[in-house]
Amino acid sequence: MIKTPNTVVSKVLKRLHYPLDIMLTCVRWYVAYPLSLRHLEEMMSERAVSVDHSTVHRWAIKLLPALGKAFGPRKQEVGRxxxxxxxxxxxxxxxxxxxxxxxxxxxxxxxxxxxxxxxxxxxxxxxxxxxxxxxxxxxxxxxxxxxxxxxxxxxxxxxxxxxxxxxxxxxxxxxxxxxxxxxIVRPILGFKSFRCTRIILGGIELMHMIAKWQMKSDGGRLHSVPKQFYDLVK
The missing domain is CATH 3.30.420.10 (Ribonuclease H-like superfamily/Ribonuclease H)
Incomplete structure (x- = not known):
């Protein structure tokens, strides 16, 4: 469980009132797998978590820019x-x-x-x-x-x-x-605004880079892809 999110994420959380673990799980699934928002609503319902698909979208729009900002300094160098x-x-x-x-x-x-x-x-x-x-x-x-x-x-x-x-x-x-x-984009069923598209694509790219092990390891230790994503809030 994440108890002390970083400053950037903490500012975002002031207007979000669900447990951080649930929000991060939904957002990660959204940008990691070919799922629609309604798929996520159904999947969370099966886990006894009641959340509307539009709420999941709002979490993604709020959290992904903060996570992308946290990833920047941790990105591995690329070739020339x-x-x-x-x-x-x-x-x-x-x-x-x-x-x-x-x-x-x-x-x-x-x-x-x-x-x-x-x-x-x-x-x-x-x-x-x-x-x-x-x-x-x-x-x-x-x-x-x-x-x-x-x-x-x-x-x-x-x-x-x-x-x-x-x-x-x-x-x-x-x-x-x-x-x-x-x-990942295909099941989203149509973007409605340029701004939201830019943010969601940024999240998909972020998850894709983590899956390619482009995030610097913590003290030389290799963590799972989900854990690397969740570590961005620390």
């Missing part, structure tokens, strides 16, 4: 050879774009949800990824002109340019990694 690509997510019937990159080993570099797929969005993604992970030696992209333009804009301000490779074959690593995210 990146594979970058974007995938499509539908919000209110319109396609939006989730920019993602993994390193050569398949570890997640960073992600960014954007309304448009253009040079500005690609540049914004690369600036964010570099700020959080350092400068890569090589970035592999597909034949997207927008992604190439975004990288060229980054290189224009650098003395030593990042090497750019355009190869769909070499980008299979990140394209395969997209599937783990899309698998």
């Amino acid at each position: 050879s990146w594979r970058m690509d974007e995938t499509y997510i539908k919000v209110k019937g319109e396609w939006k774009y989730l920019y993602r990159a993994v390193d050569k080993a398949g570890d997640t570099v960073d992600f960014l949800f954007r309304a448009k797929r253009d040079k500005a969005a690609a540049r914004c993604y690369f600036e964010r990824a570099i700020a959080g992970n350092g400068v890569p030696e090589t970035v592999t992209i597909d034949k997207s002109g927008a992604n190439l333009a975004g990288l060229n804009a980054i290189n224009a301000d650098r003395e030593v340019p990042i090497k750019i490779r355009q190869s769909k074959y070499l980008n299979n690593v990140v394209e395969q990694d997209h599937r783990a995210i899309k698998c």
Whole structure:
């Protein structure tokens, strides 16, 4: 049982009145497995816990940003050879774009949800990824002109340019990694707002990174994936 949540989580909990263990379990299941909110409502009912599906959604929207913030300093370093690509997510019937990159080993570099797929969005993604992970030696992209333009804009301000490779074959690593995210998204049955989509996707990416053992171990000890998630509130 978690008795002393960190400061960020404590601020969130002031407006939430369920036991923290129950809230974290629901939120973890939501971003870890292909389940809808109504599935979670039924699953908790079987455990004699009465909670409405909309309440579970509210917990996710409140808690996931705090957990993501706690994960940041604990994220393992990634390699210097990146594979970058974007995938499509539908919000209110319109396609939006989730920019993602993994390193050569398949570890997640960073992600960014954007309304448009253009040079500005690609540049914004690369600036964010570099700020959080350092400068890569090589970035592999597909034949997207927008992604190439975004990288060229980054290189224009650098003395030593990042090497750019355009190869769909070499980008299979990140394209395969997209599937783990899309698998969780599919049962959600439609996002209603850009903000909520961004938060839920951030939670799914967070859980995906933990499942890939990208969270630094506590004193060299390896914990289970669920325990690593719950440890973020400490």
